[in-house]
Amino acid sequence: MSTINPHxxxxxxxxxxxAVDRRMGDRELSWIxxxxxxxxxxxxxxxxxxxxxAQExxxxxxxxxxxxxxxxxVKEALPHHLRETAYAVAVEIAASDLQLPKEEIRLLQIIRDTLNLDKLSCAAIERSAIARYAVL
Known part of the structure; x- marks a missing residue:
């Protein structure tokens, strides 16, 4: 297993x-x-x-x-202070298409557990994304 950098x-x-829901939409890709x-x-x-x-x-x-x-x-490459940032960018992509299928919810849970993030911090990150993507 080779190493990667934080970016x-x-x-x-x-x-x-x-890709988790097997549909890499244009909106998600442009948001990346x-x-x-x-x-x-x-x-x-x-x-x-x-x-x-992305191809890698x-x-x-x-x-x-x-x-x-x-x-x-990912876990090996990220310094501890960037783990919440990593979760935040994952949430941004999940929220960008204004849908949250169960596959994305499950992957967020896996990321949270893999990076040893607390549920309260993750809930705050998720709530922030919900507020940013609210529509009339």
Whole structure:
């Protein structure tokens, strides 16, 4: 198992969240690009690498034990102070299409458990996304 850097880890999680329901919608994919462009955690990241890293994530997910391997790489790559950020970007992708199928809910639970995040912090992150995506 090779290692990845924190930027790759965050992108891997976003791609995984987008793909979990087997429908990588245009809205989710464009939102990944927007997050990479706008979130401070991606300062210094070359956006030209985004497609390549997303393809890496897809290849990894399609392999045997792909999700388990990907999550182990993500956990290893992320410093503790970025774990809530990782959960937040996953929530952003889940919320971006204004739907939350059970597969996405389950993956969020798996991410929370893998990164050893407390339920209260995760609930706050989720509630924040609900407020941002509210419609009339």
């Amino acid at each position: 790759q880890a965050l992108i891997y999680l976003m791609v995984t969240m987008s 690009g927007a997050i990479v462009q706008r979130f401070p955690v991606f300062r210094g990241f070359d956006p030209e690498r985004l497609v390549y890293i 994530a897809g290849e990894l997910l399609s392999s045997d034990e792909g999700l388990r391997t990907l999550l182990a790489l």
